[in-house]
Amino acid sequence: MKLPISWLREWVELGASETAVADALTRRGFYVEGIETLGGAYPGVVVARVLEVSRHPNADRLSLCRVDGGAGELRVVCGAPNVRAGMVVPLATIGATLPGGLVIKKSKIRGEESQGMLCSARELGLSEDHEGIVDLERTFGAGEGGEAVALPASGTPLAALVGTPEVVLEVEVPFNRPDGLGIVGLAREVKAALGGRWTTAARDRLAAQAAARGDFDLTLEDAEGCPRYLAQAVEGVRIGPSPRWLRRRLDGVGQRSINNVVDLTNLVLFEFGQPLHAFDLAKLAGPAILVRRARAGERIVTLDGKERALDPEVLVIADRERPVALAGVMGGAESEVTATTTALLLECAWFDPRRVRRGARSLELSTEASKRYERGVDPEIGPAATARFLELLARVSPGARPAAGRERRAGEAAVRTLTLRTARVARLIGVAIGAEESARHLAAMDFAVTAGDPLTVAVPSWRPDVTLEDDLVEEVARARGYDQIPEAPPAGRGVHAVRSERERRVARARGAMLARGLSEAWTSSMVSEREALATAALLGDAAPALVRLTNPMSRESQVMRPNPVAGLLRACAHNLRQGAQAVRLFEVGAGFRARGAGELPLERLMLAAIASGPAHAHAHSDETLKATDSALQPLDLFGAKGLWEAWLEEMRVDTPGWRAYAAAGWKPGASAEVASVTSHIGWAGSLSQPLLRGWDIEVPVHLFVVLLDALSQDAAGRPRATLPGRFPPVRRDLAFFVPVAVTHAALVAALRGAAGEWLASLELFDVYAGTGTPEGMKSLAFALRFQHPERTLTEDEILKVQERMTIAAARECGAQLRER
Known part of the structure; x- marks a missing residue:
């Protein structure tokens, strides 16, 4: 926001320099980014x-x-x-x-x-x-x-x-202070900071009220989107160039002059922070004004010359026949004020910020008016702003005279009243400030204050940001000056924060993934509908209840993600485009699912991880690993499973079950459901190439998804140590040819069921399906460890156990023992 000093002095009596004004605004939270001078002496x-x-x-x-x-x-x-x-x-x-x-x-x-x-x-x-x-x-x-x-x-x-040069301050207005987007709002801050007072003209302008006669055809069909609308017709208008004083004011705020009427609406916008719009009255059918939602199929050509299709969510200003303006955003070309205009209709309205924001974004339009409406315009300033326009119009077009008009209002605005305790002020800012001083500071900002402790404070209509007692404390602190509040360490109560079991589990999950060499990603919670449907199907939800955004910022942000997979695939594709050889990423975040009307979405806490590239993540950068062929080989499904199993082990899920699973998006025969002893945990496997091409990924990618809240309570317990046996174990290796359709889990179940209690461990160490393998078969090789707690096992005893295991594997899985 540009603040010309001469314009400021029209409103506030003060003798301070522009530098003092800049310092005062900065101390009160309105950072002055720069000071410039328009004009000069122009020698020569x-x-x-x-x-x-x-x-x-x-x-x-x-x-x-x-x-x-x-x-x-x-x-x-x-x-x-x-x-x-x-x-x-x-x-x-x-x-x-x-x-x-x-x-x-x-x-x-x-x-x-x-x-x-x-x-x-x-x-x-x-x-x-x-x-x-x-x-x-x-x-x-x-x-x-x-x-x-x-x-x-x-x-x-x-x-x-x-004339004389104009000094202009460039002020950064906080988003929660829409009143600062007008000269009046900034003048109020300067007045309070430097002990100034309103000029006589300023007091008269703020007290002025334009009273509409009540004989214009005005209807608020959508009173929620527009609770207040003032329409004022003016006849006898002469359109022409603006006088120098008006041009100078607009130059000071960076606006180009158009004509005297449009320039006056812009002047009032920058002075009061209240947008106005002038229609050519002769171009309005009726003439009448109807504030409503756009209707299906309606279109409008806006003042920038573009034809725009209107969404029913867009609030419009219409006459008897068609939309003539986008409420709070931009006027229509068909009702524009031109050189031939002799009568106009002035609009001064209060529009709901959310509706204006929704309309501006859906039409990809941003104007000085929409910026102010989106933040929140003072709902009570309209009559004063209208009176100011009419006063100035009489100067630039002496024959202009008010005609028909009307104001519609959907109920009276309630005055917001708060209390302020001196004890609360002292507790929050660490300095004791008496009720009298607090009242003085608030009154300087034009708050109505009733003495006492607590103070009773009526919040003015131009301060939508003040809703709590703590907001009043902030006002007092700003007025005292943050630089006047001594620094002191916060008073501690000696209570240590205690993390919940869920928080500890999430921290442990992150640490375990980092320990496995994966990097944590933080991706957007908003994804496209295509991405949401594809990634939801991976987890068995072919028709997900998506949480759709009413007004998405782009096609890539239409819905809330059902799980973190889409963001990880975006990150994977980006890393691969940048030349990364290995991608190891994980994310902990919520997946969203819609519930009934009026209910908040269901949020499921998930961990998702992806792995792609060589078997060893640093194979291309580590000279020692470069010489190792196995490190350079692509990471396969079993290598990825080893990563996930190591994570599960660190999460104390020591014996996870891997059950065959099939759903859209997975590579056939290469996906599984993961379960603990007590519950379903997640999913793992290799993604299909058709799915990966949706993210422009051409290399294999392995995925692991876990429902963190589904991890069993056993997994959160203390790890249990087992003492090594007194007698040495015996290792044997067995390899079987099994049909391709037989799963690893099925064969392991058969072997363990026949082995008995002497089998201490059974681990798969090789999978082979190459030369020498019978057609339709694959080879699975296991390392077996036998141990007796009381004695050393004999060779005959071990051979008998192996024989039982071989017979069970053949009977239950069609397995053949490999001889070599």
Whole structure:
């Protein structure tokens, strides 16, 4: 927000310098990013008239101008597209110094001599306009009432025409302080900070009330979206250029002049923070105004010349036939005020911030008006803002007179009343501030305060951010000055924070994944509908109850994720595009599922992990590993399973079950459900290439998903140590050919069931399906460890156990013992 100091002084009586004002605003939370000066003394810059314009012989985009600068004719090369004969312009003569420090010298431009420079508004430091040279007749040629006034003669110093320089502060307004988006709001802060007071004119303007007569056809069909609307017709309007004082005000806030009426609506917007809109009354069917939702199939051409299709969620201003404006965002071209307008209808309304935000985003529009409505406009400032517009319109268009009008309001606004205890102030900021001082600080910000302890405080309508007692404490602290509050360590109560069992489990899950060499990712909770459906199907939910966003920011953020998989696949694809050879990522986060109407979504805490690339994550960067062929081999399903099993072991799920599982998105025969002794835990396996191509991934990716809240209570208990046996174990290796359809789990169950209590462990160490394997078969090799707690086992005893295991494997799984 730009704050011209001269405009500020119209509202507040104060003798402080602009630097003091900037310091005061910064101390109160309105950081001043910079101070600039518009205009200057302009030594060597004079008023001049263009006598003749001809084409430059050596450049298509340059012109040769013959200019009367008061001391004779000069030849000037000019590149501005708007230069024409008869135009009155600012001429920087040889030796002139412009506000940016540029010194004008005689020069040759594409072979033609130039004896000066015709200046744009930006080059003169008047505004940011750089589209052409300044037309002094358009800028300074309109009088107070729009009548033409004579300009000074050629050769007159430009400073005499422009006037004194304007100092402007660039203020960063906190998002929760919409009142700071107007001169009045910033003036109130300065007044309170520096002990100033409102000027007499300011008090009159704030007290003014424009009373609509009540004879205009106005209907609030959507009173929730627009609880208050004031419509005021004005007749006898003459549209024309704005006088210099009005242009100067708009230049100070970075706005381009359009015409006297539109400029006045913009002036009131920046002064009061209240957007106004002017319709050409003759172009309104009825004439009437209806505030409603857009209807299916409706379209509107907005003031920027674009035709827009309207969503039923968009709030519109309509006449008897069609929408004529997007409420709180932008007007329509068909009802625009033009040079032929003689009667207008002024709109001053309060629109619901959420509805304006929704409409602006759905149409991808952002304007000065929508920015203010989205944050929250003062619902009570409308009559004063309307009165200010009518007052100024009478100055710039003397024949203008109010005609029909009406105000509609859906109920009276309730005054928000809070109490403030001195004990609460002392507790929160660490300094004892009495009730009298607190009342003085709040009154300086125009809060209505009733004395006592606690104080009773009526919150003004322009402060939607003040809703709690603690907000009042913040106001008192800001007024006292944060730099005046001594630093002190917080008073501790000696109570140690205790993490819940769930928090400890999540921390343990993160630590276990990091220990396995995976990196933690933090991805967006919002994904596209395509991604949500695909990743929900992985976990067996073919028709998920998706949590849809009413107003998504993009197609990639339409719904809340059902699980963290989509974000991990996005991250995987990004890493692969950047040249990563190995991707090992995990994320702990919520998956969302919609419930009944009016209920919050179900959130399931999940851990998802992906692994891709070589078997060893650092195989391409570690010189020792580069020499190891196995490290460079792609990570296969069993290597990934080893990662997940190591994680489960650290999470104290020592004997997880891996049951065959099939669902859309998994590679056939390469996925499993994971279960503990007491419950289903999650899913693991290799993703199918059709699914991966949806994320532009062409390499194998292995996925592991765990429901953290489903981990059994046993997993959270203390690990149990087992003493090694007194007698040495005996190791034997057995390998079987089994049908491809037989799972590892089925074969292990058969072997363990026949082995008896002497089998201490059974581990798969090799899977083979290459040369020498019978058709339709695969080879599974196991390491067996036998041990007796009381004695050493004999060879005969071990052979008998092996024989039982072999017979059981053949009977239950069709297995054949490999001889070699």
